[in-house]
Amino acid sequence: MISLNRIADIVEGVVLGDGDYEIKFIHSLERATRDSISFFGDQKKKQQLEVTRAGAVLITQEHVDLYAGNKIIVADPYLAYARISKLFKQYPRHRQTGIDDTAIIAANVKLENSVCIGRYSTLEQGVKMGRRVVVGNGVNIGEQVEIGEHTVIEDQVVISHGCRIGKRCCISPGAVIGASGFGYAPNQGGWEKIEQLGSVLLGDDVDIGAHTTIDRGALQDTKIGNGVKIDNQVQIAHNVQVGDNTIMAGGVGIAGSAKIGQRCRLGARVSILGHLEIVDDVTVLSNSLVTNSIKTAGEYASMISVQPAKQWRKTAAIIRRLDKLVAETKKLGEKT
Numbered sequence: 288m289i290s291l292n293r294i295a296d297i298v299e300g301v302v303l304g305d306g307d308y309e310i311k312f313i314h315s316l317e318r319a320t321r322d323s324i325s326f327f328g329d330q331k332k333k334q335q336l337e338v339t340r341a342g343a344v345l346i347t348q349e350h351v352d353l354y355a356g357n358k359i360i361v362a363d364p365y366l367a368y369a370r371i372s373k374l375f376k377q378y379p380r381h382r383q384t385g386i387d388d389t390a391i392i393a394a395n396v397k398l399e400n401s402v403c404i405g406r407y408s409t410l411e412q413g414v415k416m417g418r419r420v421v422v423g424n425g426v427n428i429g430e431q432v433e434i435g436e437h438t439v440i441e442d443q444v445v446i447s448h449g450c451r452i453g454k455r456c457c458i459s460p461g462a463v464i465g466a467s468g469f470g471y472a473p474n475q476g477g478w479e480k481i482e483q484l485g486s487v488l489l490g491d492d493v494d495i496g497a498h499t500t501i502d503r504g505a506l507q508d509t510k511i512g513n514g515v516k517i518d519n520q521v522q523i524a525h526n527v528q529v530g531d532n533t534i535m536a537g538g539v540g541i542a543g544s545a546k547i548g549q550r551c552r553l554g555a556r557v558s559i560l561g562h563l564e565i566v567d568d569v570t571v572l573s574n575s576l577v578t579n580s581i582k583t584a585g586e587y588a589s590m591i592s593v594q595p596a597k598q599w600r601k602t603a604a605i606i607r608r609l610d611k612l613v614a615e616t617k618k619l620g621e622k623t
Contacts, residue, residue: 288309288310288311289309289310289311289374290306290307290308290309290310291304291305291306291307291308291309291310291324291343291357291359292306292307294310294324294343294359294371294374295359297370297371297374298345298359298361298366298367298370298371299361299362300345300359300360300361300367301359301360302357302358302359302360303351303357303358303359303360304343304356304357304358305357308342308343308357309322310322310323310324310342310343311323312324312375313325313368313371313372313374313375314341315335316332316335316336316339316341316344317335317339319339319340319341319342320340320341320342321340321341321342322342323340323341323342324341324342324343324344324345324359324371325339325341325343325344325345326344326345326346326364326365326367326368327344327345327346327350327353327354327364328346328347328350328363328364328365333353336353336354337353341356342356342357343356343357343358343359344356344357344358344359345358345359345361345364345367345368346358346359346360346361346364347360347361347362347363347364348360385403385404386398386402386403386404387404387405387406387407387408389406389407390404390405390406390407390408390409390410391407391408391409391410392404392409392410393410393411393412393413393414394412395412395413396410396412396413396414396415396416397414397415397416398416398420399416399417399418399419399420399436400418400419401418401419402416402418402419402420402421402422403419403420403421403422404422405422405423405424405425405426405442406424406425407424407425408422408423408424408425408426408427408428409426409427409428410422410428411428411429411430411432411448412430412431413430413431413432414428414429414430414431414432414433414434415432415433415434416433416434417434417435417436417437417438417454418436418437419436419437420434420435420436420437420438420439420440421438421439421440422440423439423440423441423442423443423444423460424442424443425442425443426440426441426442426443426444426445426446427444427445427446428440428446429445429446429447429448429449429450429465430448430449431448431449432446432447432448432449432450432451432452433450433451433452434446434452435452435453435454435455435456435491436454436455437454437455438452438453438454438455438456438457438458439456439457439458440452440458441457441458441459441460442460442461443460443461444458444459444460444461444462444463444464445462445463445464445465445466446458446464446465447463447464447465447466447487447503448465449465449486449503450464450465450486450487450488450489450503451486451487451488451489452464452489452493453489453490453491453492453493453513454491454492455491455492456489456491456492456493456494456495457493457494457495458494458495459494459495459496459497459499459519460497460498461497461498462495462496462497462498462499462500462501463499463500463501464487464489464495464501465486465487465501465502465503466500466501466502466503467482467483467502467503468483468502468503468504468505468509468524468525468526468543469502469524469525469543470483470505470525470543481505483502483503483504483505483525484504484505484506485503485504485505485506485507485508485509485525485526486503486504486508486509487501487502487503487504487508487509487510487511488508488509488510488511489501489511490510490511490512490513490514490515490531491513491514492513492514493511493512493513493514493515493516493517494515494516494517495517496517496518496519496520496521496537497519497520498519498520499517499518499519499520499521499522499523500521500522500523501523502523502524502525502527502543503525504525504526505525505526505543506526507526508526509523509524509525509526509527509528510527510528510529511523511529512529512530512531512532512533512549513531513532514531514532515529515530515531515532515533515534516533516534516535517534517535517539518535518536518537518538518539518555519537520537520538521535521537521538521539521540521541522539522540522541523541524541524542524543524544524545524561525543525544526543526544527541527542527543527544527545527546527547528545528546528547529541529547530547530548530549530550530551530567531549531550532549532550533547533548533549533550533551533552533553534551534552534553535552535553535557536553536554536555536556536557536573537555537556538555538556539553539555539556539557539558539559540556540557540558540559541559542558542559542560542561542562543561543562544561544562545559545560545561545562545563545564545565546563546564546565547559547565548564548565548566548567548568548569549567549568550567550568551565551567551568551569551570551571552569552570552571553571554570554571554572554573554574554575555573555574556573556574557571557572557573557574557575557576557577558575558576558577559571559577560576560577560578563577563578563579563580563581564580564581564582565577565580565581566581566582566583566584567584568584568585569581569584569585569586569587570585570586570587571586571587571588572586572587572588572590573590574589574590575587575588575589575590576589577589
């Protein structure tokens with residue numbers, strides 16, 4: 288149970304109502320009960336706010352009169368919700384310290400204080416871990432890997448040899464860091480594999496989603512900057528460079544040697560071709576294909592929104608005739 292006064296301190300807000308009122312859960316407006324706190328920052332949720340059973344609501348000064356119950360006035364309710372969500376996290380329930388008897392740990396591994404290693408996890412030669420690192424069950428950490436303090440590595444993660452993980456990172460189940468990059472040279476109708484000799488460097492405060500793969504570099508390192516947030520099932524190829532505080536949604540694919548700037552936002556299933564460069568502060572909307580470097584900050588898109596199938600067939604027919612239409616228009620221009 289957490290009092291509204293304590294929550295207000297964390298989110299730098301002001302309580303209107305009973306500051307000693309205790310909260311047990313955080314829920315949406317629709318699901319909230321008397322022992323829940325919720326948040327309101329979207330006018331589309333006004334009707335839900337009017338009927339919510341929440342014990343308290345995070346709300347802005349602008350909307351304070353829309354709710355009569357206990358509330359905490361904050362500048363940004365969604366950001367405040369993000370901050371307090373950590374107070375209510377119940378899973379995964381990692382042990383604070385301790386190494387499970389089934390863990391396999393090489394003789395020269397260096398572990399700082401209060402490290403937790405789960406069942407059947409393997410730490411190879413030369414691994415170094417900072418304070419309060421948590422390693423889940425069935426994790427495989429390769430030779431000479433370095434992991435910064437307070438990082439959490441969840442179940443079934445693989446971190447290959449030589450990778451460096453920063454402080455306060457979170458790597459979700461099934462992620463693979465440092466897989467061999469996809470590199471082959473043509474050889475008489477076949478393919479000769481190119482060994483990937485680089486590594487992967489993760490900055491501080493990086494989150495990696497479930498079953499995401501980050502390939503090691505070929506001749507240089509793949510680098511993920513500080514504060515980067517990567518969703519589930521993302522593919523980042525060899526030598527890619529990602530700038531600080533960039534965020535990418537599920538299904539993003541970035542081909543080899545692409546460079547992504549700082550504070551970029553990549554929507555779900557964005558594809559970026561290799562060796563391209565995207566400057567800082569670029570947003571690419573979902574399903575877009577990036578085939579050229581982006582040299583100016585802003586919002587970009589390349590997809591066609593869903594439409595009735597009958598209309599789409601007409602659109603597709605027009606697209607197929609574009610070359611002919613362009614040629615005919617060019618001829619008309621030449622005649623005039």
